[in-house]
Structure formats: C-alpha cells, structure tokens
Amino acid sequence: MSDRLPGFSTLAVHAGAQPDPTTGARATPIYQTTSFVFNDADHAASLFGLQAFGNIYTRIGNPTNAVLEERVAALEGGTAALAVASGHAAQVVVLQQLLQPGDEFIAARKLYGGSINQFTHAFKSFGWNVVWADPDDIASFERAVTPRTKAIFIESIANPAGSITDIEAISTVARKAGVPLIVDNTLASPYLIRPIDHGADIVVHSLTKFLGGHGNSLGGIIVDAGTFDWSTGGKYPMLSEPRPEYHGIRLQETFGNFAFAIACRVLGLRDLGPALSPFNAFMILTGIETLPLRMQKHCDNAKAVAEFLAGHPAVAAVNYAGLASDKYNQLARKYAPKGAGAVFTFSLKGGYDAGVSLVSKLQLFSHLANVGDTRSLVIHPASTTHSQLDDAAKVKSGAGPDVVRLSIGIEDKEDLIADLEQALGA
Ligand SMILES: *Cc1c(COP(=O)(O)O)cnc(C)c1O
Numbered sequence: 001m002s003d004r005l006p007g008f009s010t011l012a013v014h015a016g017a018q019p020d021p022t023t024g025a026r027a028t029p030i031y032q033t034t035s036f037v038f039n040d041a042d043h044a045a046s047l048f049g050l051q052a053f054g055n056i057y058t059r060i061g062n063p064t065n066a067v068l069e070e071r072v073a074a075l076e077g078g079t080a081a082l083a084v085a086s087g088h089a090a091q092v093v094v095l096q097q098l099l100q101p102g103d104e105f106i107a108a109r110k111l112y113g114g115s116i117n118q119f120t121h122a123f124k125s126f127g128w129n130v131v132w133a134d135p136d137d138i139a140s141f142e143r144a145v146t147p148r149t150k151a152i153f154i155e156s157i158a159n160p161a162g163s164i165t166d167i168e169a170i171s172t173v174a175r176k177a178g179v180p181l182i183v184d185n186t187l188a189s190p191y192l193i194r195p196i197d198h199g200a201d202i203v204v205h206s207l208t209k210f211l212g213g214h215g216n217s218l219g220g221i222i223v224d225a226g227t228f229d230w231s232t233g234g235k236y237p238m239l240s241e242p243r244p245e246y247h248g249i250r251l252q253e254t255f256g257n258f259a260f261a262i263a264c265r266v267l268g269l270r271d272l273g274p275a276l277s278p279f280n281a282f283m284i285l286t287g288i289e290t291l292p293l294r295m296q297k298h299c300d301n302a303k304a305v306a307e308f309l310a311g312h313p314a315v316a317a318v319n320y321a322g323l324a325s326d327k328y329n330q331l332a333r334k335y336a337p338k339g340a341g342a343v344f345t346f347s348l349k350g351g352y353d354a355g356v357s358l359v360s361k362l363q364l365f366s367h368l369a370n371v372g373d374t375r376s377l378v379i380h381p382a383s384t385t386h387s388q389l390d391d392a393a394k395v396k397s398g399a400g401p402d403v404v405r406l407s408i409g410i411e412d413k414e415d416l417i418a419d420l421e422q423a424l425g426a
Contacts, residue, residue: 008075008191009292016070017285030282031063050246050254050266060270064278068285072211072221075190075288076203079226080261082269083219083281087186087206088118089274090220091153094182094202096272097238097263098150101127105151106144108135108165110158110397112206113385115184119153138169145177150235152179156195157187157336159371160381160405161319161398162344164331171199178235180228186210187343187371191295192336201228202260209372210342213287213294217280222264226257239263294374294410299339301416302408308417309346314354314424316402320344342408343371345381345398352401355380359404361423364415371407376416379405 006014017028036055038044046052055061065083073081084090099105107119109132119130133140135154152174154165167183174181180201185193189210195203205211207219230239230252239259242248246266252259269275299322306320321328322340332340348354358378359367365378369385379385386399394400408416 011071011074012191012291013289015074016067028064028067028282028285030278031058032278033062034058050249050262058278059273059275060265062275062278062281064285065276065281068207068219068276068281068288069221071285071288072190072205072207073223075194075291076185076223077190077194077196077225078203078223078261080258081221081223082261082264083207083221083276084269085220085274085276086218087112087184087204087208087220088114089272090204090206090222091115091118091184093264093268093272093274094204094222095123095128095151096268097260098180098236099126099128100237102129102148103127103150104129104131104146104148105153106131106133106141106149107152108133108154108158108170110135110161110163110165111153111155112159112184112186113381113388113397113399116386116397117388135163135165135170138166138173141170141173142176145173145179149177149179151182152177153182153184155184155187156193157321157341157343158398159187159343160345160385160403162187162321162328162341163319163398164321164328164335164340166331167193167195167198167200167335174201175199178233187341188336189291189295191292192299192338192341196223196225196227198335201225207284208370210295210298211288211291211372212280212284213291213372213374214283215370215373215375217283217287219276219280219284220274222261224258224261224264226260228260230259238267243267295342296339297410298342298408301410301413302342302344302406303339304413305406305408305416305420306344306346308420312421312424314349316347316349318344318346319398320346343405345403345405347400347402348404350402352382355402355404356383358423362419363423364411364419365406373407374410376409376411377407381405 069081182202183195183200186206203223230236310318321332381399
C-alpha cells in the first residue's frame, strides 16, 4: 500500500468498511439484530459504563450503522458521526445536547420547510426559542446574538431556491459569540461542499436525499468536526458537567474531540430513541458508493435545464446559483466549484395558476415532496411544503406563489428539457 491519502471517490466506496471477519462478505452485511451477546459480566459492565466501545443494543449502535457513520465522517472530514432515523431526528438530537429550556438558537430564514415548522412549533414546546436571521445579511446574525444563544443553524445550499450561504462569514459570527455553527449540508452533499473546511463545528444531513440518493430510505446523520471546546463558560452542561447515568464522567473531558458525537449517541439517541434501521443504513451505504458520479450528473443536468428555462418566454426568472447571471454565482464559484447542486426554483409569468398547471402537465418529472432522488422531481412550494407560512414569509423564504421548485435527476438532460418544453408550451 502507498501512503497516499485516499481521494473522495475512494472514500465513498471504502471508508469504514472491511470484509466481514466471520464470513468474508465483501458488501457490508445488514446486522438485523436488536442486541449483542456480552463476553462476560465484566465486559457488559464496561460497555454500560462507557469504559469500552462495543455493541449493546441497536437503539444505541449497530455494526451496519457504524460503517455508515465512519464513511460519512470521512467524507465530511469530521472526527465521528452518529446515524439516526431521519434528518429531522438529527436536528432534535443535536439541539438537545446544546439547549436548556429558555435558551435560543439563531437560524437562517432560508431553510427546508419542514425545518421551519420543527423550529417554530415543535421546539417551542421544549422551551427552545428560534431567532431568525437573513443568510444574505451577515450582520443580522450578529444582531441576533444574546447571552442565551447556544448555536447558529444554516443550510450550505438552502432550500428551496438553491441559494449559497457564506459559511465562512457566519462561522466568524459564531466564533465571536462562542457558539457552535451547525450546517445542514443535505442539498450540497460533501461532494460539492465540505462545511467543516469552512468553519462548521457540526454538520447534519437528511440521508434521505442525495447521500442515499434513490428515494427509497429515510435516514439522518450528525457529524462532529471535533473543533469546538464545550468546557468554556459552563454553557454546555450536557458535555462539560458530570453525567449521573455514567458514574459522573464528563463527556468532553473523557472523549475530547469526538465528545459531541458521543453525547448525541449516549444521551440523545439512547434516551429519545430515533434509531436508524440497519436495513436503511445498508441502502444508504450502497447509495453513497456512487455519490460522486451521481452528484456530478445531477449538477450538469441542473445547469442545462436552468439554461433552457432562462431562455424560455413563459419563464419570468430562474434562481440557480450555477448561472453566471445569478446573484449567488460568486458564492457558488467559491464554495461549490464542481456544481451548484440540483435543487432550484423558477417563476412563471403566469403566476400561481401557471405554476399549478405546469406541475400537472409534466410527465417525466414526478410531482412529490422530496429532493435528491435519481428521478427528476417537481413541486409548487406555496401550495405544499411552505403552505403553512403567510404570504410575506413565503416570499422571504423563496417560496412565493409563482415559484416552482425542481430537483433534477440523473436522466438524459434532453428528455428533461423536452418534458418541460411540452408542459410550458401546451
Ligand atoms: C429533507 C430535509 C430535511 C429533513 O430530513 P428528513 O430525512 O425528511 O427528516 C432537513 N433538511 C433538508 C435540507 C432537507 O432537504
């Protein structure tokens, strides 16, 4: 073996996986078991006391899921990761380690519609208060910081319009405030953007989207960058204070630069319970093996479709950061030089009615609420994913009434353009 560090495509296929030591199986087996036999009483006690790493019960960890965790940690450049049942579960588990009732976190206003809902309503009932900021106005993050701020949450490529966030500028605000920066990297995937390289302390994903990539399995993951010091100022007691359920150990002191991933596992996942099925972990691992190939094709197709739409007389505007004329093109060149992703929006001169009509006439595009599938997808956010927002908030989050969102798949781009052409022209 050479001492070359493996490249991204090699890690996508191999990171975390070994031939199965018992059977020699080359693909990662699905360890479809709830629990694992202890060697003896001492072994069991050391596992429960966090003195040894090993398998206990699939709600806390599973060998198939462990391969997925190691692979995504390697692709993102983090120290460790924790897989959970969905992207939303990842967000709950992360914030549970950081916020006490009455605390605040700052979130970019341009977010996945489900995250806006989760932050506004579900988290409020836990006493976690979201304060919104505008990702196009970095000073709005600075103004939002208070003594109760415990984290900043942004998307790297933001739903629904595929806008690019200035991660480095916001990480500077987070550093000054002494709080971690959490980046939802779902729409970019680590193939396009690695937020840790730009100052993120925690990366979360909905594995359901581009990482799994085939629209067949839900999952989520949390990646610990290992960069944040949780012990300063007593702001993060879950990490810095003695844990009664683990004989008084302090997680930061014991686990150092992967303490956050451990906290998410042994406090968050163990107690809240959103475990990922090993079967889904297997499906997502298989998807990740082709991530670099798929992602490049997704981006190349998206650019071709965006260029076609930009030249069509029925189209009022196209929001795709990969277009030279787009307001996010500079940021796209800096953060995502291989491509600006495959999710973007455009608006029609005919407004709301034209949007609804287009969606009903498309044949190759599937009308559904998902992104990051091999298949091309279409949705009208104002009447679906963002329908809970009032009109002003819809426009602010990029989901105005005339807006249509596309997630471009890996079909032949000529077929996608032909489908749009017949639906727009008819
Ligand atoms: C889908 C999505 C989520 C939520 O993930 P689930 O797996 O559906 O729970 C979070 N953030 C973004 C950007 C998403 O696209």
